[in-house]
Amino acid sequence: MGHRCCNKQKVKRGLWSPEEDEKLVKYITSHGHGSWSSVPKFAGLKRCGKSCRLRWINYLRPELKRGSFSAEEEQIIIDVHRILGNRWAQIAKHLPGRTDNEVKNFWNSCIKKKLMAQGLDPKTHNLIPSHQRAANKIACNISQSNQQPFSIITLDSKMKDYSMEINPPILTLPSPYPSNSSTQPPLLQTTTSLPLPATTGYQNPSVIWNENTQNSQDSSIFPCLSSIENTLISSSSSSSVNPTGFGLLDENCFWRTNIIGEPFDAAKIFEVMQSQDQENQPNKICDTQIMDNTKGVHDNMDASFDTTSYDLEFVDSTILLPGSMCRDLSSMDDLAWNF
DNA sequence: AAATAGAACAACCGCAAAAAA
DNA sequence: GTTTTTTGCGGTTGTTCTATT
Structure with missing residues (x-):
């Protein structure tokens, strides 16, 4: 079966065998990866370059940290995710030895559920409106008895990528923007009526x-x-x-x-x-x-x-x-x- | 012990941006 | 400047592991 990414026939797919891992590690440690598309050829692997790259980055790199996430790492993920959203690669940069894939999996399988149990929307980290939360109430009650609630705003000294892309507000505030406008509303509006930004140069103000x-x-x-x-x-x-x-x-x-x-x-x-x-x-x-x-x-x-x-x-x-x-x-x- | 469900992990796919030709 | 190739990313799917019935 062909592989769309490299148009090569007979590339192997699926889980990597220890032998394949060994070949890849051996090749990259002695030659570096150079162009990933040429790695499988030189390393003697029947894989596409993309697959090799992924295997190396997510699994074989020596600097990778294995094992479960610590509570501190978990909190970092939550903190950074609140700011950056699903930018797993950026989030992973705050966690030495962790990959974007690992962080993403951990989020989807664990953190997401915890946040929902707390009545928080895992996308926005906002409180889910009460009528929507009702469905989660039981789960929430159970978890509250066992867990510390996540703070919506937390800060960790390891946050070093001070990205400023900002999620929608925790609180719903009146918007001067038409609801069907493609322009996002401002994060907050003060009591003073504000001049709407000019359309040029003010896309998606936060x-x-x-x-x-x-x-x-x-x-x-x-x-x-x-x-x-x-x-x-x-x-x-x-x-x-x-x-x-x-x-x-x-x-x-x-x-x-x-x-x-x-x-x-x-x-x-x-x-x-x-x-x-x-x-x-x-x-x-x-x-x-x-x-x-x-x-x-x-x-x-x-x-x-x-x-x-x-x-x-x-x-x-x-x-x-x-x-x-x-x-x-x-x-x-x-x-x-x-x- | 076997079957099943859910969780956790690994890998693939498609797209877009960047780099090279 | 345009086209092609490579790389990186995020979403999704597939596989394996583990707990429960």
Whole structure:
């Protein structure tokens, strides 16, 4: 039977035998993989290159960690998944020795069910509305007696890929966007009516806020964000970076202002942070420097995180809406935080 | 002990992006 | 600049293991 990926006949499929594994390991350790499509030929395997690659990456690499996931690893997966969604390869980068496939399998077979038992939507990490939750109630009651509930916002010092792609909100808030709009609603809307972003350059905005939100509850401005994200946002909004009080992060997490200024280049920031992190220079970002109006934030992000310095209990306890936010009371029924 | 169901793990498939020709 | 090839990713399916009846 042919194999669509390489148009070769007689390629073997299915589980790998120890002999095949041995051949592959032997070849790659002595020659490297080079072009995967040529590996099976040189290694003497009747497999396609794709299959060889997968076998090596997911199973044979010497640096792989085998065995079950620890509680710490599990929490990391949940934390990062909340931010990144099903980006298994990205999530796996936070777990040395684990593969994307392994993480994905663990999620689908284990974590997903645990979250659902907690009444949380595993896709969004939001609470499932009560009428939908009813079906899960029994399972939830059972599990609650035996497990610690997962916090919706948690933080782990191992989170190093400060990706800013943000999931939909935990709380349902009124949207200025038409329900059938292809544009995603902002993460939060403040009590001030906001100018809708111009259609150009504002695709899929994730966050909108105004100066009213930067009150004493900075770290809980965006209840569905991790404190890493909140810190980034609040520290920038408390500066004079955005004197209009308005801004948003687009889908690339570029800081958009409605007047002047360069985009908020999150990728650049994280790059700097990670390099700083590697140098073990635990400066705290909360020691925010005064930021330059015109340069934007990224010139000032040479301080790295010590994420353990944040008060997670505070974040968890302030997960509900700060006073300045507009609430959709009809959705408050869903806020049965009774776990 | 055998049958079955569910969980866990491994591998495949199709697609898209990146790289090479 | 275009086409082809390679690589990487996420969803899905298939296989094996384990617990239960």
